[in-house]
Amino acid sequence: MSYVEKLVREKFPTEQAIITEITNLEAILNLPKATEHYVSDLHGEFNAFDHTLRNGSGNVKQKITENFAGRLTPKNIQDFATLIYYPEDELAFQKKELTDQEFLEQWYLNTISNLIELLKVTATKYTRSKVRKALSPNFVYITEELLYNDQQEHDKRNYYNKILRNLVELKQSDYFIIATCYTIQRLVVDHLHVIGDIYDRGPAPDKIMEKLINYHSVDIQWGNHDVLWIGAVAGSALCMMNLLRICARYNNLAIIEDVYGINLRHLSMFAEKNYGDNEAFRPKTLENEDFVMSDERIQITQIHQAVSIIQFKLEGQLKKRRPEFKLDDMILLDQIQWPKKEIVIEGKTYSLENTCFRTINPDKPFELTKEEDEVVQSLLNSFMNATKLRKHLDFLVGKGSMYKTYNGNLLFHGCIPVEEDGTFQQFNYENDSFSGKKLLDFWELRLRKAYKKANNGENIEADMIWYLWQGALSPLFGKHSMTTFARYFISEDEPKKECKNAYFKLRKEEWFCNQLLIEFGLDEKSGHVINGHTPVKKEQEPILANKKMIVIDGGYSKAYQPITGIGGYTLLYNSYGLQLVTHYPFTSKKDAVKHSRDIKSTRKIVNQELERQTVADTDIGEEIKKSLQMLREILNKYDS
Ligand SMILES: O=P(O)(O)OC[C@H]1O[C@](O)(COP(=O)(O)O)[C@@H](O)[C@@H]1O
Numbered sequence: 001m002s003y004v005e006k007l008v009r010e011k012f013p014t015e016q017a018i019i020t021e022i023t024n025l026e027a028i029l030n031l032p033k034a035t036e037h038y039v040s041d042l043h044g045e046f047n048a049f050d051h052t053l054r055n056g057s058g059n060v061k062q063k064i065t066e067n068f069a070g071r072l073t074p075k076n077i078q079d080f081a082t083l084i085y086y087p088e089d090e091l092a093f094q095k096k097e098l099t100d101q102e103f104l105e106q107w108y109l110n111t112i113s114n115l116i117e118l119l120k121v122t123a124t125k126y127t128r129s130k131v132r133k134a135l136s137p138n139f140v141y142i143t144e145e146l147l148y149n150d151q152q153e154h155d156k157r158n159y160y161n162k163i164l165r166n167l168v169e170l171k172q173s174d175y176f177i178i179a180t181c182y183t184i185q186r187l188v189v190d191h192l193h194v195i196g197d198i199y200d201r202g203p204a205p206d207k208i209m210e211k212l213i214n215y216h217s218v219d220i221q222w223g224n225h226d227v228l229w230i231g232a233v234a235g236s237a238l239c240m241m242n243l244l245r246i247c248a249r250y251n252n253l254a255i256i257e258d259v260y261g262i263n264l265r266h267l268s269m270f271a272e273k274n275y276g277d278n279e280a281f282r283p284k285t286l287e288n289e290d291f292v293m294s295d296e297r298i299q300i301t302q303i304h305q306a307v308s309i310i311q312f313k314l315e316g317q318l319k320k321r322r323p324e325f326k327l328d329d330m331i332l333l334d335q336i337q338w339p340k341k342e343i344v345i346e347g348k349t350y351s352l353e354n355t356c357f358r359t360i361n362p363d364k365p366f367e368l369t370k371e372e373d374e375v376v377q378s379l380l381n382s383f384m385n386a387t388k389l390r391k392h393l394d395f396l397v398g399k400g401s402m403y404k405t406y407n408g409n410l411l412f413h414g415c416i417p418v419e420e421d422g423t424f425q426q427f428n429y430e431n432d433s434f435s436g437k438k439l440l441d442f443w444e445l446r447l448r449k450a451y452k453k454a455n456n457g458e459n460i461e462a463d464m465i466w467y468l469w470q471g472a473l474s475p476l477f478g479k480h481s482m483t484t485f486a487r488y489f490i491s492e493d494e495p496k497k498e499c500k501n502a503y504f505k506l507r508k509e510e511w512f513c514n515q516l517l518i519e520f521g522l523d524e525k526s527g528h529v530i531n532g533h534t535p536v537k538k539e540q541e542p543i544l545a546n547k548k549m550i551v552i553d554g555g556y557s558k559a560y561q562p563i564t565g566i567g568g569y570t571l572l573y574n575s576y577g578l579q580l581v582t583h584y585p586f587t588s589k590k591d592a593v594k595h596s597r598d599i600k601s602t603r604k605i606v607n608q609e610l611e612r613q614t615v616a617d618t619d620i621g622e623e624i625k626k627s628l629q630m631l632r633e634i635l636n637k638y639d640s
Pocket residue numbers: 197224225249479482483484498533534
């Protein structure tokens with residue numbers, strides 16, 4: 001008897017137990033495929049993300065409309081949807097509105113009854129045991145009684161009404177309503193995919209991480225911004241400087257100090273001593289006008305310069321340490337022609353503007369001053385020992401990966417580096433070379449290794465994570481070089497250009513997407529490639545290559561909304577197929593719910609006439625079929 005068979009027999013010790021399990025699994029295979037929800041490039045925009053999760057990208061409202069249209073007015077449908085998204089707020093609002101006790105009681109009775117009806121609809125896709133797990137432990141018994149009872153029968157109706165009345169009379173209805181609303185939110189989406197870039201630019205990536213940690217089912221594909229944070233905690237000073245620079249640039253240093261508890265005082269004092277105001281380094285402010293001339297802005301501008309210069313010095317050191325990274329295209333401090341402060345790029349001379357080079361020794365431009373070195377070391381130490389940050393990144397590394405194949409689709413953040421003709425580019429490392437799927441597997445292994453071996457000494461492993469941030473063959477970056485230096489100090493546009501990998505042109509072609517799906521062992525007839533990373537501009541299309549490629553970076557990031565013109569794309573994949581959902585930019589809860597300024601449009605991607613998919617058509621279905629086969633074999637042995 002094999003080890004697995006022994007375990008199965010232990011779990012199902014009798015013939016009857018096996019038969020019950022077979023029946024149960026067969027039934028599950030016939031349930032409709034559960035809904036997957038895809039989001040991407042959240043960039044710290046917690047409020048917008050939270051709203052998307054609460055409304056299931058419009059799925060909650062769609063279910064209400066399908067079920068209650070004709071019975072509830074559009075306004076009542078909207079109020080009901082609002083209750084499910086934000087039950088605490090809507091309850092408080094209704095209690096204030098309905099001052100007459102009788103009206104309020106009637107509202108409670110109607111609401112609970114409608115909620116149970118909606119819960120029934122959302123629960124039909126799941127087994128009873130899965131629904132039970134989604135219920136609040138305090139109300140499992142009552143909810144099941146209400147859920148699985150037929151109200152039409154006279155005696156049962158009395159019983160049902162009595163439970164409802166009791167909830168109201170015993171003052172349990174608020175708790176019950178809140179719990180049921182969250183259960184409905186939980187059931188409308190079975191699994192969430194986050195296609196990278198949770199961190200940077202926006203104010204609250206930490207809250208996104210907390211939400212994901214507590215979410216019932218999620219996977220993450222790392223984005224280039226996420227790996228910066230992983231790199232910093234793994235001991236890469238260069239990753240840390242990059243993320244500090246971005247935090248200063250977007251006026252987000254509070255996330256470092258107030259949220260993750262990393263003290264920036266030493267850095268700030270050093271910056272104040274060495275830098276003044278500088279136009280090129282003022283933080284991007286999106287709204288707060290008072291901020292424009294404040295001391296705080298000067299302070300951030302100083303920090304921004306200090307960390308940028310340290311970053312540029314460390315890049316020079318890295319180039320020497322890591323020749324295999326081929327950093328020749330990168331503008332480095334040793335190219336500056338002193339004392340004129342000019343730089344020659346591809347034979348053309350550019351004068352440097354907004355310079356802040358006082359800590360740079362022209363003879364040894366990559367050398368940190370003693371104080372810079374102290375600042376770096378103490379910051380790195382703090383990053384590596386910040387408990388909350390470690391908790392968030394443990395989750396990010398644990399649940400994350402470079403790519404995912406899921407129910408026939410291929411998910412990754414950036415690209416698979418290719419030549420102009422579509423052949424996979426080779427990355428050479430230690431006498432081996434990697435391309436296509438093998439390249440992504442290689443990077444995943446390296447990242448996990450570097451994170452595990454985190455140390456703040458000479459950290460060669462962590463350099464690898466930095467490469468994922470901006471290396472020319474990084475699948476997460478996908479551009480020939482990052483032109484950060486030029487973007488601060490050169491006014492001409494030419495040196496600021498970042499050329500995209502041929503992947504981004506080729507992904508519009510169906511044959512190319514088929515090649516990608518085949519490379520990852522998927523069926524090119526039914527699979528899709530799903531990407532984030534490159535904001536889909538106003539004039540561009542998110543659905544490409546005869547619907548094989550879907551790019552869902554639609555601009556959760558406020559800074560990118562002017563170019564995308566919307567507030568983000570999400571995808572829903574239910575038993576009827578894939579739908580692309582376009583969101584309005586999120587301004588406030590109130591605006592989103594009271595004026596329905598959330599979902600702009602929903603577009604079907606896959607032909608509606610296709611047969612409805614069941615669990616049998618999914619990856620989990622495949623697993624179940626394997627288990628069924630094994631159980632049947634064991635059962636046969638009982639017979640013989
Ligand atoms: O928008 P900013 O802050 O100027 O940053 C631009 C930089 O961000 C990058 O686009 C990388 O970030 P994304 O992954 O969000 O695209 C770089 O290629 C570029 O140099």
